Amino acid sequence: MDPLAPPARPGAGTRAWPSYDPAPFFDELVAPDGAPRPSAQALWTYFTELGADALAERQLAADREIRAIGVTFTVYDEGVGVDRPWPFDIIPRIIPRNQWQVIEAGLVQRLSALNLFIDDCYHDQRAVSEGVVPADLVSGSPNFRRECVGVDPPGGIWAHICGSDLIRDDQGIWYVLEDNLRVPSGVSYLLENRMVTKHIFPEMFRHYSIEPVDPYVGRLAATLASVSPSTGDPTIVVLTPGIYNSAYFEHAFLAQQLGVELVEGGDLVVLDDDCVYARTIDGLEQVDVIYRRVDDVFLDPEVFRADSMLGVPGLMRAWKAGRVALVNAPGAGIADDKKVYSYVPEIIRFYLDEEPILWTIPTFRCSDPASRAHVLANMADLVVKPANESGGYGVLVGSQATDEELATAAKEVEDQPNRWVAQPIIKLSTAPTLCDDAVAPRHVDLRPFTLMGPDGAYVTRGGLTRVARRQGSLVVNSSQGGGSKDTWVVDAPGDEPS
């Protein structure tokens, strides 16, 4: 029980957001009858007492703090990168702890199965030979890295860090929407959001027992150290594409938090001994673990794109020789595309002999003729996505598309069916969001981060909630103008299905 939940609901005249009506969507904080969900009761009361003016003031204070501490992300407009302050909505989102425990177990289950799948892809391909997935899904994938075949990373773990995208439908049911296994970003914003909330609403924390998010950094450090090929204190670095990358803020933040160097490709060199060295003021020093935030194809110009200026020549050689650990391992992206996604339930059953804990959205693979016909006939009711992109690029929401856009998409599906998948439009849940001084429902998703090493797994408590700031919009990606919220996993009675 929430010890501070007031005995009765506030009267209609004193409601925090009198006209708040999320229907027909599932709202994270407000029940269909307009009353706060039990876990949100104390927050609701707090905001009711605070009033609209004070709320707007706090939002200003939050914006000022974010600007001052320099939390930014970079957007590219006509090739020019501009640093934008991180968009943050001050009204937290709340998830009851008992519900979160189920999600946590589901995420660990999923990442365990995906790691077994990746390892299988680069070894015997049992999943193919036993008919769980088609051969083309593996060898035909643009994310399949021939160079990784036969490699044995420590503990068989390829994807050490996963940023999953979770959404809820109009019944409040949780789904996994994406498993981001390449270079998922966002965790720095998750940590910074919590810090800003602590500064803006210190009083509110008295009413809740909120799971801390800070332990992530320590767990990340431990996970990185656990895959070090050498004994003794490993030298860990974060590899960034550089200051112009849209996630540079995060790279610098993580390096700072971990207390390790932030390197660019040019700072590293691989010698004839297949070891990786950093160019330091004392000369070359060996590096054991690289938390790389550079995509596979830019990692090593000797193996992948020869024109890459971001990588380190010989890095793959060093990794294959077991002289350095790469996190995530090259090739892990094989399990991160939307066609593999559609097979994840089977993948979980096959490798773990368990039923999936979390739902996967039914996905039509346009390469399949029957599915393609269905997609083409029902495009206006579907979300059509490129099988291989991330960041919300190229996604078409059928119900919100013009006839012209639909026709263009249909042609692309017919021309290159292999590149496309489609899913039913999920009516994303909403959360109260401060918009032009009024609180209104806006659609949200959630990106928790899962760490996995030979010694175990860890899931962030909660995650980064992203919020679409325009009314009705389903696009939450920050690259597309989305905002964010602090997310609280709290000790409170669960009141929703999980």
Added chain:
Amino acid sequence: MSDPVDMVDGTGTDTAGAAPDRHDRQHRAEQDEPEERDERGGTMLLARMAEAVYWAGRHLERAEGTARIVQVHTDAHVDLPVGEDVGWEPLLAIAGVDSEFAERYQEAEDPDDVRAAEEDVIEFLLHGEGNGSSILASLTAARENLRTARPVVPREAWEACNNLWLGSHDHLHEAHSREGRVLWLRRIIAGCQCIHGILLGTMSRDEAMSFLVLGQNIERADLTTRVLDVRSDSLHHPGADDPYDVVHWMAVLRSLAAYQPFRRAMPARPQGGSTLRFLLQDDRFPGPWAPA
């Protein structure tokens, strides 16, 4: 006198039996030999980071130094009778941007008035286009370098610098009047001192710190010599009884934040000889840091 490092090591100058230090490791790396672990793991400093903190130190010092010089010059200027003043060009000379200034402003000047207008000089020194050493340009460069070096500098130092940079832009329009300028420059000086304080109070005493201090000290030495160079030139008249001589030398000391230390060290009236001795030779004159 024994070296404290050797005492800890217990091996004196003979390192043969000692644990390999980082230089050893480097040496081995280059010789392709098996690695020995570095006992102080995590303390490595990328050459690129060393460069970034060095330049952060220089640019921070330059921003503060330039702000101080403009501030002090403005103060001294109002003490001198109209016509006796030295104009505003010395500021350009100290900053070493006279030719850049001439390029931008000369043509627009009234040909009858050969002296540069106060507003133009100030604008150029505060944020003028084409002046890579302006206060704002220096702050911007310091911020960029601290941003690159975020992993090795305290988080609060980066935040203070970012905040100062934002504030100095937000309030720039106020700096156009003499009144507003005083406040704006004070904010810059206080902001830079705040950053120094954070660094001094919270930065690891490691090699990154040494590079930062190196940058600051080099910049400060550079600034000191520039100020003396320009000022002694303009003061090179043997008017010992000139009442304004004192004003000028006080200004020299103030623009280097050396007035009060000078007074404590040399209670004599400031004049050429004692001032120079103090600024160039007296180790009581504080650099921004005691040597790390």
